[in-house]
Amino acid sequence: MATQVNSADHGTSLATKAIHFFPFDLYQPSDGRQALKLFVVIGALLLGIVLHYSRRSNHDIAIVNRRFSWEPSLIARLRWSLGALSILDSADKKARGNPYRLDRGDKELLVLPVALIPELNRLSPDILDARQSHAFEFLAHLTGLELTATASYQTRILQRRVGPALPELFFPIARRISRAIQLNFPDSREWTAIKPLPAAVPCFSEGMSLLLFGAEAKTVGSPTVYYLTPEPLPAILVDFYEPSLIKATTVFAVAFIMRLVPSILQRTLVWFLPVKWSLNRKWRELETILTPEVQRQRGLKEDGKETSGMDLLSWMIRDATTAFEQDASVLTTLCGSVATGSIFSVGNLVCQILADLAAHSDVLDEVRAEIRNKHVQIGGRWNVPALGSLEKLESAMKETARVASSPLIIYNRVFITMSGRERTMDPTLYEDPEVYKGLRFCAPDKIDEHRMRPFRTVDTSILTWGAGRAACPGRAIADAAAKVFLVQILDEYDFALVDGNPPEPSILHEFIFFNPNNRMLCRRREDSIGIKF
Numbered sequence: 001m002a003t004q005v006n007s008a009d010h011g012t013s014l015a016t017k018a019i020h021f022f023p024f025d026l027y028q029p030s031d032g033r034q035a036l037k038l039f040v041v042i043g044a045l046l047l048g049i050v051l052h053y054s055r056r057s058n059h060d061i062a063i064v065n066r067r068f069s070w071e072p073s074l075i076a077r078l079r080w081s082l083g084a085l086s087i088l089d090s091a092d093k094k095a096r097g098n099p100y101r102l103d104r105g106d107k108e109l110l111v112l113p114v115a116l117i118p119e120l121n122r123l124s125p126d127i128l129d130a131r132q133s134h135a136f137e138f139l140a141h142l143t144g145l146e147l148t149a150t151a152s153y154q155t156r157i158l159q160r161r162v163g164p165a166l167p168e169l170f171f172p173i174a175r176r177i178s179r180a181i182q183l184n185f186p187d188s189r190e191w192t193a194i195k196p197l198p199a200a201v202p203c204f205s206e207g208m209s210l211l212l213f214g215a216e217a218k219t220v221g222s223p224t225v226y227y228l229t230p231e232p233l234p235a236i237l238v239d240f241y242e243p244s245l246i247k248a249t250t251v252f253a254v255a256f257i258m259r260l261v262p263s264i265l266q267r268t269l270v271w272f273l274p275v276k277w278s279l280n281r282k283w284r285e286l287e288t289i290l291t292p293e294v295q296r297q298r299g300l301k302e303d304g305k306e307t308s309g310m311d312l313l314s315w316m317i318r319d320a321t322t323a324f325e326q327d328a329s330v331l332t333t334l335c336g337s338v339a340t341g342s343i344f345s346v347g348n349l350v351c352q353i354l355a356d357l358a359a360h361s362d363v364l365d366e367v368r369a370e371i372r373n374k375h376v377q378i379g380g381r382w383n384v385p386a387l388g389s390l391e392k393l394e395s396a397m398k399e400t401a402r403v404a405s406s407p408l409i410i411y412n413r414v415f416i417t418m419s420g421r422e423r424t425m426d427p428t429l430y431e432d433p434e435v436y437k438g439l440r441f442c443a444p445d446k447i448d449e450h451r452m453r454p455f456r457t458v459d460t461s462i463l464t465w466g467a468g469r470a471a472c473p474g475r476a477i478a479d480a481a482a483k484v485f486l487v488q489i490l491d492e493y494d495f496a497l498v499d500g501n502p503p504e505p506s507i508l509h510e511f512i513f514f515n516p517n518n519r520m521l522c523r524r525r526e527d528s529i530g531i532k533f
């Protein structure tokens with residue numbers, strides 16, 4: 001009893017002190033004890049509620065990548081950055097199709113089963129905000145992509161304008177890719193070691209710069225920036241692309257490095273990265289290049305004249321209804337963001353496909369034979385439907401996308417996500433899911449489904465393009481560009497592995513990517529039938 005009194009007295013004095021901290025004079029001596037009781041009761045109630053819910057959620061939904069409740073988030077962050085694949089694989093195995101919580105160190109996500117996608121797609125885009133989530137993953141506040149957290153103008157125009165114009169855009173883009181292959185791959189019949197990624201990226205940058213900025217852009221800024229020359233790339237696009245941690249001056253480098261750092265330190269520490277200074281310079285360069293073209297097109301619009309470019313920039317200016325939508329700086333960021341994502345993704349995918357084919361020469365031979373037969377059948381007149389009819393090539397593309405599915409988590413929507421490998425490694429969907437079988441989709445029992453679901457479609461069994469409203473709006477473009485590249489290069493070149501070792505994909509955070517330093521052997525084939533676009 002004495003103890004109770006003492007502790008009550010002690011409590012009173014603490015409460016008194018606490019109450020005196022308030023800016024207002026809440027302490028009234030006559031009601032002191034009652035105020036204290038109320039204070040304690042409310043405090044206990046709140047504590048009980050918090051404990052109840054935290055316990056309940058801990059028990060109901062398991063958490064992964066947190067060893068104990070007070071583990072510093074930095075540890076989870078670092079563990080995720082290097083071990084995302086094994087964390088997800090073991091979590092998927094344990095969860096057996098149930099939701100689980102993932103502590104990524106930078107935030108906690110609810111990992112939902114992929115089967116819920118149709119239900120979730122019915123929710124409003126405000127609830128399932130993909131843009132905020134993508135901006136968060138790529139540290140938009142540090143990489144100059146802040147606008148992409150809220151602006152969807154570029155995606156809308158890609159979907160409504162640029163995508164449907166693909167038949168018109170196809171030939172100029174294909175010709176650029178085709179010509180860039182000649183310039184970037186060795187002209188030798190001897191086996192030559194190459195770094196496939198730095199060789200392939202210029203090919204897609206060539207094609208994508210036409211798609212994003214148009215042929216007209218060739219006449220603005222420094223002509224060498226846009227002209228097709230032995231160094232044909234807009235420097236900005238090349239630099240944005242490189243994912244290498246050490247030497248790249250890219251959005252990815254800044255994002256990948258700074259994601260290792262606690263959020264509170266990021267805004268300060270980023271200035272110690274030379275790659276960040278370089279990135280800022282590159283953004284300014286792109287703006288300098290684009291501004292005269294934006295002004296030219298805006299001038300024409302104001303004079304009531306229509307521009308005719310089918311590229312993203314031209315469509316954005318033509319369709320703009322507000323000053324914001326045709327502001328040069330806004331357009332630089334929005335078009336630059338698309339350049340960053342598109343070139344990286346296509347280059348990454350085709351290099352992984354080449355590596356898989358080089359490691360499986362039986363698949364490579366069949367894919368090559370299919371391409372050549374088709375070439376003869378169509379009299380060399382390649383177009384989008386002809387590319388789409390290459391079932392073996394499609395199968396090889398799907399299989400690489402399945403096995404090295406990047407990012408590892410998909411359908412990222414602020415608080416929720418899904419594990420792509422829950423599907424791509426599901427043995428009930430794919431026999432021996434860990435094994436690469438390039439022609440698995442052409443098996444007699446799979447071929448009908450394969451034909452119904454071409455690679456460019458959103459397929460919740462592979463999830464290459466994400467899913468729902470925010471699924472990749474550039475997938476048809478990516479699919480066509482990758483096929484143009486593969487059809488020509490597989491006819492012209494042989495590929496082999498250096499010392500017989502397949503290049504291992506690199507994994508950082510949730511991203512799987514083809515390391516720019518990976519090497520492969522290639523040589524010109526004597527029996528090339530000369531496919532060109």
Ligand code: HEM
Nearest residue numbers: 155342345346349411464465466467470471472473474478
């Ligand atoms: C192999 C190449 C590509 C892959 C694997 C890929 C994959 C993806 C994925 C997984 C998403 C996120 C979808 C989601 O959150 O559900 C995405 C978004 C996006 N992609 Fe692609 N993509 C590729 C090429 C391209 C190309 C060529 C373009 C443009 C020409 C493009 C433009 C975009 C844009 C603008 C978004 C953001 C959409 C939004 O937030 O609403 N992508 N892509």
